[in-house]
Amino acid sequence: MSDAAHTEMWEKLNLDISAHEGLLEVLGKFYGDIYLSQENRLNGMEYLDFVLSEVHGLRIKEIQDAKATGKKVIGTFCVFVPEELTLAANAIHVGLCSGADAGTDEAEKLxxxxxxxxxxxFIGFKLARICPFTESCDLVVGETTCDGKKKAYEAFGKLVPMHVMEVPQTKTTDAKQLFKAEVLRYKEALEELTGVKITVENLRKSISVVNEKRKALQRLSRLRAADPAPISGRDALLINQVSFYDEPERFTQSINTLCDQIEERIAQGGGVVPAxxxxxxxxxCPMAVPNWKLPYVMESSNAVIVGEESCIGSRNVRDLxxxxxxTIEGMLDALVDRYMKIDCACFTPNDERMVNVQNMVKDLNADGVVHYALSFCQPYAxxxxxxxxxxxxxxxxMLSVETGYSMEDVEQLKTRVEAFVEMLD
Amino acid sequence: MSDAAHTEMWEKLNLDISAHEGLLEVLGKFYGDIYLSQENRLNGMEYLDFVLSEVHGLRIKEIQDAKATGKKVIGTFCVFVPEELTLAANAIHVGLCSGADAGTDEAEKLxxxxxxxxxxxFIGFKLARICPFTESCDLVVGETTCDGKKKAYEAFGKLVPMHVMEVPQTKTTDAKQLFKAEVLRYKEALEELTGVKITVENLRKSISVVNEKRKALQRLSRLRAADPAPISGRDALLINQVSFYDEPERFTQSINTLCDQIEERIAQGGGVVPAxxxxxxxxxCPMAVPNWKLPYVMESSNAVIVGEESCIGSRNVRDLxxxxxxTIEGMLDALVDRYMKIDCACFTPNDERMVNVQNMVKDLNADGVVHYALSFCQPYAxxxxxxxxxxxxxxxxMLSVETGYSMEDVEQLKTRVEAFVEMLD
Structure with a gap:
């Protein structure tokens, strides 16, 4: 796809071409510094490099082509929105969380x-017109997982077609009942938008597709227990990030191919860092593209990341x-059961997360935990x-870090992380 | 009640006597400066002055005496906890929100x-052992109205016997169903704690008691439409604050007596400020005792407050x-209907609050609105x-103010409020 064709497509999506160009330039440089500079990367990562280089290009072209055939596009911000339903309705499911400061001044008016x-x-990206995913959406689905998002959707809903799902705050039987009603409401909204009825057949297929995706990511996660670590945490994070953008079956296949390579590497005693x-x-908290600051700092501090206990990580992958x-009823119940297992900080008391973190430390042979809370994220703080x-x-x-997207605190973070890693000796 | 008897009671409650002494001293001085210095106060306010001067004294004595007869005490932080149920179970219902910085350093560890x-x-008051209400509680009831409180109760629940009610985040039929289940769960918790079965008879009585309290406060609110304003906003706020502490029937009677005096004053064309x-x-946001900073600033800026659109104000009083x-079933449904009308910012989209504010402006002949958000309160911000x-x-x-309990910004607030009031001319 030529540059001119890309630009023409972005123009049709009403992007701010010059601001978008600026974003891609920064993203490219950042990716080069943080990703392409890594040594000992596996060949399988070329798929990820390609996807990321074309995330606003070929992937958007695919989406536009699909839209031309009548497919609908659903944007989400949270792992509580059941991708299985979206796919069953023959729609495309994409994540819209953004990991860079852009349009912040304008966003702070809303x-x-x-x-x-x-x-x-995500508000800034919309206001600055630099996100082709947001601009491709036929419906944006929010949820009530935190005060910040819940109330932000009221403002965001004036800019895009919006559907908000209520996610309860406890896991009582009655709370699960409320979530089931919300899952049903989402199903109906999808059927109305797409004109596709969700049936036992298409839902069975999509449950399988998403389970296979999660199984591939679980496989990747298990392989990271090896010492030396066979893949960097940055690359693993990227894989989890791309799982929210790319076509799911292609993604699954590519990750399984990569896992084959990782298994070979492990068998040969190789790794991305010394044993x-x-x-x-x-x-x-989740880290959306291109929020690679903290992983980069950590892996530049004589350490390797062996797991991401996060929504863009284990929280989205743990349960099938x-x-x-x-029956549709039984399948919806199975969806509700699976989604209500998620150990998000939006729940109270959410003690299962405390257990899950300890299990990950054990299973992945981690020496310590770096906890990352986005500044002003009350639940994770x-x-x-x-x-x-x-x-x-x-x-x-455990080292507790609170930070945002600004690069101002990189040196300070590095000092703290280095001191933490030294202390692990 | 002698000073020595007070002190003995506080010692039994395991208060930190010297820290508590310090609190009362500050509170007394603050009350003198902000309340007792006012001119043209009605005689009926003496009841409030007395209640406040004895809020940690005689009122606690009453509560301790009631406990000695087997009564239980329920502490709450939110107007979503149905007082009607508490009273039906023959228990005492008190508010535990605090309006002063104390024990903050310790609280910031939790x-x-x-x-x-x-x-x-409220966490600091507990850790510093200076709140005799908290120390008197047999059960503390939290709710999930904001991320801050929801997650804070996890830590607070280790310090006190805690019950958390889920308040939903939308007002769909299914969300109301969840709240109904939570109301039932609270009823059962009360019955177990008190040994009192909630019946049609005792619930009918308590619904009447609480309705009468709300009617008295509605009456007060309506009278404030008069020009000149017959009562200061500070005094009206104090009345709403005291409604969370005092015995409800005595409170209702006292407020009705005060309203009689206000009616006389209005008939004579009198007021607390010039027409x-x-x-x-x-x-x-709600203002708990002694968070009188902003009302004082406003009423020292050539203005009078004619209404409090807040949980300690109209949000707790609007609906009967x-x-x-x-039948019990029917009465619980009536409770759910009433509580789910509350226009708290915890709901999305909560458009009814936008309408209610405009109605209050009109009904109370207000010239402008000062919006108060506690710093870091995301829903109200x-x-x-x-x-x-x-x-x-x-x-x-409208003037938008964000502030906490510190006195550091008083001068800055005064400058902003004065400029706003001048602009109203």
């Missing part, structure tokens, strides 16, 4: 300054949907305090 | 620094419970932006 960078970012390199679990049901308490009782070291 | 002052305050004084509606049901937009379209001036 949401308070004390709002986390992720929220300001014995300090191993860190990254835990907390039971595929044994053969609270759980950082709770987790520190729980881990310290178990003798697991 | 909750993030970026937490609103109200939350840090034509600029009239402000105070809107937003339909008392026509004659979002709605401040939304409300400003709605009001500006209607030509209603």
């Amino acid at each position: 949401v308070p300054r004390n709002t986390c960078a992720l929220i300001k970012s 014995g390199t300090k191993r860190l679990l990254l835990s907390g 949907v039971d595929d044994s049901a053969d 609270h759980e950082a305090i709770k987790l520190q308490d729980v881990l310290s009782q178990k003798g697991i070291p | 909750v993030p620094r970026n937490t609103c002052a109200l939350i840090k305050s 034509g004084t600029k009239r402000l509606l105070l809107s937003g 419970v339909d008392d026509s049901a004659d 979002h709605e401040a932006i939304k409300l400003q937009d709605v009001l500006s379209q209607k030509g209603i001036p």
Whole structure:
């Protein structure tokens, strides 16, 4: 696809061409510095490099071509929106979370300054007209997982066609019942938008597609238990990030191919870092593209990241949907059961997350945990305090980091992370 | 009650006597400066002065005496906890929100620094052992109305016996169903704690008691439409604050007596300020005792406050419970209907609040609105932006204030409020 064809497509999507050009330039440079500079990368990562280089290009072209045939595009911000339903309705499911500051001044006219960078970012990207995914959406689906997003959708809903799902705050039977009603409401909204009825057949197929995607990511996660670490945390994060953008079956196949290579590497005793390199679990808020700051800092501090305990990570991958049901009702119940297992900080008390983090530390042979809370993210900031308490009782070291998307604190973060890694000796 | 008897009681409650002494001293001085210095106060306010002077004394004595007879005490932080059920179970219902910085350093070990002052305050008061209400509680009831409180209760629940109610985030039929289940769960918790079965008879009585309290406060609110304003906003706020502490029937009677005096004053054309004084509606977050900073600033700026659009104000008073049901089921439905009308910023989209504010401006003949958001309160900070937009379209001036409990910004607030009031001319 030529540059001119790209530009023409972006113009049709009403992007601000010059601002978008600026974004791609920064993104490209950032990717070069943080990703392409890595040594010992596996061949399979070329797929990821390609996807990322064409994330606003060929992938958008594919989406536009699909739209031309009548397919609809659904944008989401959260792992609580069941991708299985979207795919069953023959629609495309994409993540819209953004990991860079853009349009922040304008965004702060719509949401308070004390709002986390992720929220300001998706609003800023819309206002600055630099996100071709957002511009491709026929419906944007929000949820009530935190005060910041819940209230931001009221403003965002004036800019895009919006559907908000209520995610409950406890896991009582009645709360699950409310979530089931919301899953049904989403199903109906999809059927109305796409004109496609969700049936036992198409839902069975999509449950399988998404389960296979999650299984590939689980396989990748398990392989990272090896010492030396066979893949960098940056690359693994990128894979999880791309899982929100790319066509799911192609993605699954590519990740399984990559996992084959990782298995070979492990069999040969190879790795991306020397054996014995300090191993860190990254835990907390999701990191959207191109929010690679903290992983880069961590992996430039004589350490390797062996797991992402995050929505763009294990929280989206841990549980599969039971595929044994053969009625719509039974399949929806299976979806509700699976989604209500998610250990998001939006729940109270969410003690299962405390257990899950410890299990990941054990399973992945991590030496310590770096907890990442986006500044002004209240749910994860609270759980950082709770987790520190729980881990310290178990003798697991944890560093608590609060940061946003600005690069101003990189040196300060580096000093703190280096000191933490040294302390692990 | 002698000073020694007070002190003995506080010692039994395990208060930190010297820290508590310090609190009372500050509170007394503050009350003198902000309340007792006012001119043209009605005789009926003596009841309030007395209640406040004895809020940690005689009222606690009453509560302790009641406990000695087997009564239980329920502490709450939110107007979503149905007082009707508490009273039906023959228990005492008190508010535990605090309006002063105390124990903040200790509180910040349990909750993030970026937490609103109200939350840090109730935790700080507990940790510093200076709140005899908290120490008197047999059960503390939290709710999930904001991320800050929802997650803070996880830490607070380790310090006190805690029950958390889920308040939904939308007002769909299914969300109301969840709230109904939570109301039932609270009823059962009360019955277990008190050993009192909630019946048609005792619930009918308590619905009437609470309705009468709300009617007295509605009557007060209506009288404030008069020009000149018959009562200061500070005094009206105090009345609303005391409604969370005092015995409800005594409170209702006292407020009705005060309203009689206000009616006389209005009939004589009298007021607490000259006719034509600029009239402000105070809107937003609740103000707990002794958080009188902003009302004092406003009423020291050639203006009078004519309404509090707040949980400690109209949000707790606007709606009555339909008392026509004659089964427990029907009465619980009536409670759910009433509580789910509350226009809290925890709901999305909560457009009814935008309408209610405009109605209050009209009904109370306000010249402008001062919106108050506690720093780090995300729900009200979002709605401040939304409300400003709605009001500006209607030509209603609004000043948006964000502040905490510190006195550091008093002069800055005064400058802003004075400029706003001048602009109303």
